[in-house]
Ligand SMILES: Nc1ncnc2c1ncn2[C@@H]1O[C@H](COP(=O)(O)OP(=O)(O)OP(=O)(O)O)[C@@H](O)[C@H]1O
């Protein structure tokens with residue numbers, strides 16, 4: 001069957017790193033648009049990375065002269081008539097070769113398509129090869145410029161332990177993408193996902209017309225919510241035992257002097273996990289007596305004590321040893337569920353401390369399980385989702401690392417990954433960014449944010465900077481380890497996805513139960 | 521700095537004075553110089569009465585939808601004292617409602633010509649183009665003659681066409697190319713006339729001189745300075761001599777500006793048989809000279825010119841081709857270079873933009 005493809009122009013130059021295309025008359029090229037060239041079973045895939053004006057008259061000053069004449073001619077009654085404008089003024093697209101397919105297999109291009117080759121608009125069939133890279137956690141549709149192709153794309157659940165970055169300027173669709181990704185996790189039910197939500201937008205959707213995770217058709221089975229505030233429906237209270245707070249959890253949230261840090265460790269040595277409680281409840285002089293071997297300035301102890309009292313004053317931290325939800329959280333994660341921790345109403349360290357404590361607990365449990373291969377194999381991979389991640393992944397002053405940077409460096413081995421959401425990737429340590437194997441890049445206005453991605457991403461983002469700048473809300477580039485190039489996508493609006501799913505569920509009889517053997 | 525520079529150049533002041541003297545002449549006192557008239561058909565004479573009052577505005581006429589433009593291009597490829605090899609071709613472009621609907625370019629003809637050289641190529645050329653010429657005596661002009669002949673063959677192909685272009689533009693002056701039988705030529709123009717196709721010849725320059733060497737075009741520019749921008753004006757500068765009748769092959773000559781204030785002053789040759797319609801023809805022509813790329817110049821001719829011209833890069837290619845074939849056929853490399861090599865490239869290598877160009881896109 002021969003298809004009639006839509007013809008878009010011809011290749012006019014220039015090298016394997018930049019291909020120029022003269023567009024057909026009266027045709028517009030769109031930044032980010034994908035074009036194909038080539039005959040027979042070889043198809044080159046080109047991505048438009050820049051669009052400029054073209055004209056046949058050779059000299060660069062042509063347009064200046066013509067515009068000057070237009071301006072002058074307008075001043076007479078006759079005006080002007082441009083002959084054959086569409087043919088004489090056209091667009092030139094600068095493209096990069098994404099690669100080529102030969103007999104359905106995608107490869108990197110080491111040769112050029114022929115000069116003057118016709119280029120066409122691809123159709124969904126041309127992207128069959130992407131099926132291998134689309135992944136099982138779908139987030140949206142394949143996009144060519146502004147056009148959507150009937151082809152779902154996303155990321156592989158097998159890669160979530162290798163960390164995910166979601167980067168976008170505010171309002172470009174980070175939270176929507178996160179909800180959509182969580183929906184896929186609920187649907188596929190083969191990995192766990194722990195989401196910390198500082199804004200309270202994930203559970204119910206936040207605003208009036210928005211939908212939250214609770215509206216998802218699999219929420220009943222595959223979503224568990226822990227909330228600090230009272231949520232309208234069934235959710236679990238968020239209570240963390242004070243004994244679970246580690247010194248390390250505090251180190252990057254508060255500024256400690258060398259002396260304070262030493263004192264804190266000494267207290268921990270002396271009192272074990274009860275150090276915070278004892279510190280907050282005792283008199284300074286008593287404490288000094290209890291630790292005869294070490295000599296600490298009274299002021300140092302006083303500062304620590306004030307901190308301890310501040311922390312334990314938080315409702316979320318309980319002094320009752322029998323109350324803790326961290327075990328419950330981990331149990332749910334092990335069932336490959338989405339666990340949502342609603343921290344809305346808390347801010348600064350009050351929000352980050354519980355997140356750090358829970359994340360560390362998860363990490364420790366997985367780390368310990370690693371030593372027991374049988375048990376470890378049965379654990380689903382998990383991802384810990386953090387909004388405003390630059391707060392904990394930035395250049396850390398003086399402190400070597402915290403639980404989140406640690407997960408970035410070591411978590412992969414233990415099946416624990418991080419999903420870092422941020423508006424300002426530039427504030428994240430470059431070495432940390434390079435650990436993120438899957439990137440969802442949405443619109444980024446700031447050039448420095450784009451540069452940091454360029455220097456750390458797997459795929460070559462160097463030519464995509466302009467496109468990233470121009471992306472509309474929900475438009476994304478997905479760079480993942482298995483895909484040979486950054487896949488352009490349009491993320492589904494979560495609300496649309498919910499609606500479509502509900503409709504398709506009605507027509508489906510049964511939802512398949514999760515396959516336990518899937519967790520590997 | 522400037523001063524010392526001026527002193528280094530000799531003859532500058534004299535040259536400027538010379539030009540100033542030419543332009544200082546009183547328009548009313550002038551008349552055409554005799555030697556100019558020699559280049560004109562003997563059937564017409566130039567009117568001596570060039571005054572502002574006789575310049576007319578073209579105010580109305582029918583729109584012409586379809587227009588064909590014909591132009592030729594030629595260039596010398598190599599020359600050596602008593603012979604020369606040139607190249608020429610012609611092009612023909614059709615516009616309909618301001619859109620180019622077709623174009624044709626003839627093959628390139630390589631034209632060898634030389635003193636005492638009777639070239640089989642030229643004979644073949646003459647046969648193809650139904651022409652005869654004395655290629656021995658006219659060898660210095662042979663490339664140009666061939667180019668005119670190619671233009672003529674384009675024109676002839678139109679007589680056979682019934683798709684009725686209403687107007688045919690030719691770059692240059694109206695006249696029978698040498699080598700073509702004048703009877704054939706006037707026959708062709710008559711046929712075109714019968715098919716209601718108006719031939720208008722357009723020249724961007726004119727050698728007509730006024731009084732003592734003053735270019736007529738500059739005189740006209742001075743006289744029309746005050747006309748409103750966009751005005752279409754024309755002035756007929758020829759009359760039929762006694763004993764000649766209006767005919768398709770005898771032109772009336774005009775000076776005209778198709779877009780006053782912006783456009784160039786053109787010389788137009790319109791067959792005298794259309795004399796009474798001159799205003800509406802010029803008006804219709806001006807309707808195709810409103811493109812901002814070249815205001816006041818019929819745009820179809822711009823494209824015909826672009827298609828026909830032989831660019832320097834092409835010249836070089838053809839030169840290389842000739843040399844390669846010559847060497848293949850036994851002419852020594854050194855011998856060839858000694859006779860024909862053009863060392864200008866080498867001398868100008870430091871300023872040559874072609875050498876600096878990096879690829880097809882030098883935007
Ligand atoms: N995939 C999408 N399709 C259509 N519209 C979208 C999409 N994603 C986001 N939007 C629009 O953009 C708005 C902002 O999206 P969202 O709240 O997800 O952005 P954000 O990047 O999380 O912003 P913030 O930085 O404020 O948290 C949404 O309300 C929606 O109108």
Ligand SMILES: [Mg+2]
Nearest residue numbers: 171174175176
């Ligand atoms: Mg958000």
